[in-house]
Amino acid sequence: MATVSLQGLHKSFGSTEVIKNVNVDVEDREFVALVGPSGCGKSTLLRMIAGLETISSGDISIGNNVVNEVMPSDRKVAMVFQSYALYPHMTVRQNMSFGLEVTGHPKNEIIDKVEKAAHILQLGELLDRKPKQLSGGQRQRVAIGRAIVRDPEVFLFDEPLSNLDAELRVQMRVELALLHKQLNATMIYVTHDQVEAMTLADKIVVLRAGVIEQIGAPMELYNRPANEFVAGFIGSPRMNMIPVKTALDAGWKGSKITGAVKIGVRPEHLVRSKKGLEGTIYHLEHLGGQTLTHIKLPDDTDLTLVEAGEHTYNRGDKITVEPEAKTLHAFDKVGKAIRN
Amino acid sequence: MGNANRYAPWLFLFPALIYFFILVIYPIFGSFWVSFHDWNGTTFQCSDGRSLLELKEDESCRRVPVMTWVGLENYERFFEKTPRDFERVRNYWVGIFTGEPVRWPRLSVESKVLLNNIKWLLLFPAAIPIGLAFALFLNQSPTWVRITKSMFFFPFVLSPAVIAFVFQYFYDPAGPLKEIYNALGWSSGFIGDQNKATYGIIAAGWYPQIAYCMIIYLAGLTAIEPEQIEAARLDGAKGWKLLKRVILPQLWPATFIALVVTMIGALRSFDLVQVMTGGGPGRGSTDVLARYMYHKTIFDQDYGYGAAIAVILFVIMLFFIAIFIQQMIRRDEET
Numbered sequence: 001m002a003t004v005s006l007q008g009l010h011k012s013f014g015s016t017e018v019i020k021n022v023n024v025d026v027e028d029r030e031f032v033a034l035v036g037p038s039g040c041g042k043s044t045l046l047r048m049i050a051g052l053e054t055i056s057s058g059d060i061s062i063g064n065n066v067v068n069e070v071m072p073s074d075r076k077v078a079m080v081f082q083s084y085a086l087y088p089h090m091t092v093r094q095n096m097s098f099g100l101e102v103t104g105h106p107k108n109e110i111i112d113k114v115e116k117a118a119h120i121l122q123l124g125e126l127l128d129r130k131p132k133q134l135s136g137g138q139r140q141r142v143a144i145g146r147a148i149v150r151d152p153e154v155f156l157f158d159e160p161l162s163n164l165d166a167e168l169r170v171q172m173r174v175e176l177a178l179l180h181k182q183l184n185a186t187m188i189y190v191t192h193d194q195v196e197a198m199t200l201a202d203k204i205v206v207l208r209a210g211v212i213e214q215i216g217a218p219m220e221l222y223n224r225p226a227n228e229f230v231a232g233f234i235g236s237p238r239m240n241m242i243p244v245k246t247a248l249d250a251g252w253k254g255s256k257i258t259g260a261v262k263i264g265v266r267p268e269h270l271v272r273s274k275k276g277l278e279g280t281i282y283h284l285e286h287l288g289g290q291t292l293t294h295i296k297l298p299d300d301t302d303l304t305l306v307e308a309g310e311h312t313y314n315r316g317d318k319i320t321v322e323p324e325a326k327t328l329h330a331f332d333k334v335g336k337a338i339r340n
Numbered sequence: 341m342g343n344a345n346r347y348a349p350w351l352f353l354f355p356a357l358i359y360f361f362i363l364v365i366y367p368i369f370g371s372f373w374v375s376f377h378d379w380n381g382t383t384f385q386c387s388d389g390r391s392l393l394e395l396k397e398d399e400s401c402r403r404v405p406v407m408t409w410v411g412l413e414n415y416e417r418f419f420e421k422t423p424r425d426f427e428r429v430r431n432y433w434v435g436i437f438t439g440e441p442v443r444w445p446r447l448s449v450e451s452k453v454l455l456n457n458i459k460w461l462l463l464f465p466a467a468i469p470i471g472l473a474f475a476l477f478l479n480q481s482p483t484w485v486r487i488t489k490s491m492f493f494f495p496f497v498l499s500p501a502v503i504a505f506v507f508q509y510f511y512d513p514a515g516p517l518k519e520i521y522n523a524l525g526w527s528s529g530f531i532g533d534q535n536k537a538t539y540g541i542i543a544a545g546w547y548p549q550i551a552y553c554m555i556i557y558l559a560g561l562t563a564i565e566p567e568q569i570e571a572a573r574l575d576g577a578k579g580w581k582l583l584k585r586v587i588l589p590q591l592w593p594a595t596f597i598a599l600v601v602t603m604i605g606a607l608r609s610f611d612l613v614q615v616m617t618g619g620g621p622g623r624g625s626t627d628v629l630a631r632y633m634y635h636k637t638i639f640d641q642d643y644g645y646g647a648a649i650a651v652i653l654f655v656i657m658l659f660f661i662a663i664f665i666q667q668m669i670r671r672d673e674e675t
Contacts, residue, residue: 052570073576085567089589098585099575150575 002063002076002153002186003028004049009058011044011210018044020210022058026154026203031180031187033201035194035233041210042190046156049188050079063153073103078147079156082163084139086131086146092118093127096145110149117148120182137168148183157189161196173199194234198222206230228335231264237292237304239264239329242277246299250277252323257338260330267292267304269327276322279303281313295319368654375414375647377407382641407644414648421448429455444535449624453632456538457607457656460628463539464606467546468598471553472591476583478554479561496551504615507531507544511616531617534625541612541626549605553598560594561587592671600664607657610634629653 004026011019018041026032034042047053049060051072059066067075086095093114100110118124121141131139140160147155160176161169177200180187191197197204198218206213206221206229214226218234225231225239232238247263248256279295286292291311295303305321313319330338385391386401395401428445435442447455478489495503509515513529521529530540564587572578572586588595610630613619619627619635627635629649637646 047570050570050574052573072570072574073578077574079571079574081567081571083565083567085565085571087568087572087586087590089592098572098577102581102585103576146571146575 003061004154004186004188005059005061006045006049007059007061009045009048009060010056011041011048011053012056017056018210019048019056022207022210022212024205024212024215026186026188029184029186031189031200031202033197033204034188034190034207035192035197035204036207036213037233038192039209040207042192042207043158045207046079046158046188046190049154050077050156051075052079073099076153077156078150078152078154079158080140080143080147080160082159084131084143084163086139086142088131091128091130092123092134092142092145095131095142096149099146099150113149113151114145117145120148120179121145136164137172140164140172144179153186155183155185155187157187159191160189161191162193169196176200195236198234204234206233224337224339225264225329226337228262228264228331228337231329231331231337235266237267237306239266240270240301240303241331242297242301242303243299244330246277246297246301247328250322251275252277252328253325257330259332260338261333262331262335264329264331265323265327267306269324270303270305270321271324272305272307273320273322276320277303278318278320281315281317281319283315284313286310293319295321371647371650371654373647374407374644375651376409376411377644378410378413379405379407379643380641381405381637381643410644414645415652417645418450418648418652421451422454424448425451449627449632452624453627453629456624456626456628457609459538460542460545460606460609461603463542464545464549464609465599465602467549468553468595468602470546471550471598472557472595474550474554475557475561476587479558492554493551495548496555498548500548500611501615503544503548504612507540507547507612508616511540511544528621531626532621534622537617537621537626541609541616544616545605545609545612549602552601556594556598556601557591560591564590596664596667596671603660603664604657607653607660629656 004024006022006024009019009022010017022045024032034045036042044053048055049062051067051070055068060068062075062077087098090098096114096117097110100113105113114127118127121144123138123141123145126134126138126142131142134142140163143160157176161172164172173196180200189196189200201218203215204218204221205215208229214221214230216224221230221234225234228241232241242263242265244260244263252263277297279297281293282296283294284291285294288310289308291307291309293305293307293311293313295305297303303321305319332338383406384403385406386395387404388401390401392401392403425445425447428447429451432442432445474492478485478492508531511517511530511532513521513527513532515529517530521527526533526536530543531537568586569582572582577585608630609628613626613628613631614634617626619625619631624632630653633646633649633653636642636649
């Protein structure tokens with residue numbers, strides 16, 4: 001297993017710069033998630049680590065060796081693609097053994113490794129099927145199996161769960177987390193889904209437009225977002241943003257921070273109260289265990305309130321909310337978080 | 341609603357079926373019928389047996405062709421010299437392998453025609469791998485490749501007659517290949533020599549056929565997911581291994597179609613031969629079944645014999661088509 005280090009990475013397609021000075025250090029056996037909205041460059045970054053994209057400038061090191069010019073197959077990385085990219089004309093067994101065959105591993109070793117990977121992923125009965133005969137979740141497993149048999153130092157995942165339905169995604173998420181523990185491997189995982197990043201990663205890298213917005217442990221990003229973008233991206237439903245004047249007028253404690261332009265508060269940190277911000281309910285979402293209440297303030301700001309349990313409000317009702325103690329975030333005029 | 345659904349397919353098929361029966365099925369069986377007769381194609385009589393000369397000035401009658409039933413005679417004529425020529429060709433090759441000095445034997449026109457069609461069948465498919473090579477080369481994204489691509493489509497758009505004229509000029513003993521001919525000692529050029537001419541025409545046939553196969557393969561290549569190639573690169577497969585193990589197996593449908601159109605194209609080759617050599621030089625040195633049939637029918641007014649050749653060509657084609665269909669069904673069942 002190995003560390004991965006990205007230093008001063010840049011990538012341009014023609015005159016468009018898609019990766020701008022990215023610096024990330026991935027510890028040995030760490031699970032790192034690269035998150036960001038589509039087009040932020042996270043997949044490009046992963047493909048650069050894999051060697052599928054060239055580097056415009058900067059260095060990529062895997063296990064202390066600079067691999068900028070090393071062929072993808074010689075970087076000791078394995079990648080799981082979003083589309084799985086299984087070879088359709090090969091059986092599951094052939095798909096998994098192909099990489100070992102072309103690199104000239106002995107037959108016995110190949111059989112052993114495939115059997116072992118198939119055992120880990122419970123693919124035993126599917127070994128002689130073709131990808132077409134498998135379900136989405138099974139194909140996903142084969143793609144992971146193909147990565148495992150190569151015994152890579154680093155696993156790269158490119159949105160591996162986005163083609164699965166919601167239920168299967170939750171299940172595979174748990175399996176991936178367990179797999180990480182079992183294999184004890186360094187993993188880099190690209191996703192646009194902050195839930196996947198929060199639940200799987202030891203460390204999250206938030207990217208926007210090719211620039212790193214923040215790096216940190218999941219709860220660190222949740223509790224101490226570096227800026228408005230990270231605050232909005234991490235956490236679901238997204239953080240409420242209220243003009244500082246509105247918050248001050250409502251008498252919210254903790255909003256008197258010099259330089260603050262916006263006050264952020266997470267929907268789950270709002271509570272109903274006697275005094276505070278008053279608004280009109282315009283929509284309700286009942287999730288069973290939770291109720292999401294959408295509120296419109298007089299100044300047209302949207303607020304979301306998350307409460308446990310079932311609550312029956314009516315559209316058009318007035319509601320007053322205030323934040324729980326010490327849950328406010330303040331942002332200056334460029335969106336940077338102000339800490340006190 | 342139920343009735344409408346049941347009859348709708350047939351209703352939509354009806355116009356095509358009419359054409360198919362009138363223009364395909366009826367002529368096929370018509371050819372079989374004519375091939376058992378001796379007919380010059382132009383003599384008719386009245387359906388009641390009177391000659392057209394016996395008709396009075398204002399009288400008319402239903403005309404039927406004057407055909408004489410000859411049974412299998414036309415086929416016997418076609419294959420009459422086949423055993424003798426087979427023996428001669430065999431002796432020639434035996435001579436070659438035992439090192440005796442032998443000359444290519446004199447053969448009947450029919451044998452030459454059959455041999456030429458075999459040469460087409462064997463050599464014309466070389467267009468398939470060459471087309472694949474071009475397709476792989478042109479399936480890249482740099483701008484200049486995309487611009488050049490249209491040039492490679494060009495021969496496919498040209499009329500075969502135009503290609504034939506261009507190559508006729510190209511092969512001219514005094515033309516652009518003059519120096520090469522001099523060096524090789526080919527004084528009459530590629531298509532002016534009885535022993536080489538067919539190969540010259542097949543080479544001209546490759547020109548559009550390579551473009552055709554290339555287009556088929558380019559379409560096939562777009563169906564391969566780029567991520568699979570990347571996965572293969574990560575797996576360490578490159579060059580020939582990548583082509584053989586990952587790309588070619590997925591191009592099987594394209595290869596199959598390229599093979600079908602090329603084999604059928606080899607069997608029905610006509611236009612290039614007709615324009616470039618007219619079957620010559622000499623008697624039938626470059627002739628093929630399709631052109632020989634046309635020549636016998638129209639110029640020698642030997643309609644029965646022409647029809648017999650058509651039937652022979654049809655049976656050969658049927659053999660290949662049966663193989664193709666069988667392969668197609670087998671592949672479908674596998675997947």
